[in-house]
Amino acid sequence: MRITFPNPLGPPISFDTANIPSGPPILSRLTSHPRRAQIRVLLLILISLLLLSWRPSPPFPPDYAREWSLERTLPKSYNRPLIEGKEGRYIKFESPKPTGFNHQMQRVLLQHHLAVLSNRSYAYEPLVQDDTRFPFVLTFPPWRSARVPLSALISTVTSGFERFFDNPRAVPYSHYRSICPSWKETVYQLKDADHPDGNLDVSLDAQMRVHQLQALFAGNDAKCLRIQGPVFGDDFFDSESLLQLQQSFIQSPVLQHFTMSPTVLSVVNREMHRLAPDSAPYDLTRVGTAFTAEGVRPGSNWKHILALHLRHGDSWSQTCHDKGMKSAPFVGWTKIPEFPGNENVPPPADMAEAARLGLYKAKCSPDTLDIIARARRMRKNHPFLHTVYILTDGVTPWGEEVKMWLLSEGWENVWLSPKDIWPDWQDGEIGVGVDMEVARRSGVFVGNGFSTTGSNIALLRLRDGIHPDLTQFW
Missing domain, CATH: 3.40.50 (Rossmann fold)
Incomplete structure (x- = not known):
């Protein structure tokens, strides 16, 4: 039987019980008992229960x-x-x-x-x-x-x-x-x-x-x-x-009255010295409790941040292709007409298939050069921008390449959020909340119109009174 144990200090540890040396005769007689398989299973269950109660972190997730x-x-x-x-x-x-x-x-x-x-x-x-x-x-x-x-x-x-x-x-x-x-x-x-x-x-x-x-x-x-x-x-x-x-x-x-949680905002506070050095940290003792009927104060915009929401990978590319084949609309609140970028989705019914699929690829999964060009145009239109915050699902060579190209364009900072802002294992499951909060307060947000993340961020920015021209889509 091959057994694998989590190892908090490195890769999982595996061993095969068949390779364990034979013990003294009395032990051999015990292990050769007809019920030895049940005993091994019982030992495995006991070890698993021990690990579940101990919960070494990592590789176990936070217990919240x-x-x-x-x-x-x-x-x-x-x-x-x-x-x-x-x-x-x-x-x-x-x-x-x-x-x-x-x-x-x-x-x-x-x-x-x-x-x-x-x-x-x-x-x-x-x-x-x-x-x-x-x-x-x-x-x-x-x-x-x-x-x-x-x-x-x-x-x-x-x-x-x-x-x-x-x-x-x-x-x-x-x-x-x-x-x-x-x-x-x-x-x-x-x-x-x-x-x-x-x-x-x-x-x-x-x-x-x-x-x-x-x-x-x-x-x-x-x-x-x-x-x-x-x-x-x-x-x-x-x-x-x-x-x-x-x-x-x-x-x-x-x-x-919607706010992200104190757990999420504590991560933003931790990185505030890099994200927005001139901004006051969140008061975590008050953010989780409503004190008045007036609702939350959204806080000042971080006008220097351009937040880009990027999705990539084979499964997402297939999703984009499927949406193009169906002439799917933007999702949720990204359809609000005031937002730039959604005026030609879905396209006219008589658009040729090749042109339609090209349109959906550009809006759903833009190429690196299109991303660089869009960031360049945003900085030209909004000179106060000097930092790029990339919301993405994970750290990939493609994401690193986009970051490298943006830095070569002269941006002061380029944050790849899973690597640069919330890299710790305990933050991975709430990182999406950190991304949403930064994007909500960013000077300009360029989102993905086929993502519910972009939809919810766009809605919160409207609630905060941010001009629709500053919330755009690919």
């Missing part, structure tokens, strides 16, 4: 003990028994699937918004990265968390802003389940192709859908509502109808 504890204990401090606790009214939407943070976040924000409109407590779940019952998938180290507490990335669900609007505060799913066992739930199943007999048939019009669901959820006397099916699915975010919600959503308490 502080964030899990906050989510678990915070509802116990709520002191409005008529609208919270056992007398409260709750709503739980469909459990998230293993997707990226921003793909889940765009739904969380709208679900929370709908819960506030319906005067119900929003039951939230962790960010799901892998579909497993284990803390992480036991493949190859270093491992990543299967579930990350939502409060490790955003503060909106734990800040308690709802109390300023006489609304019940959000609670974690574990608290919801303690009050709402399955037999107490009123379940609505979204009617769709997979569930033609569903009892929830939503309007295709975004504004009508929100009004319809608000009236249904607010008017229902049931304490515990559970929604099965994605009421805000991919088709919803791909549709032009989404833009009907732009103004009302931007002004909503959920978005006005």
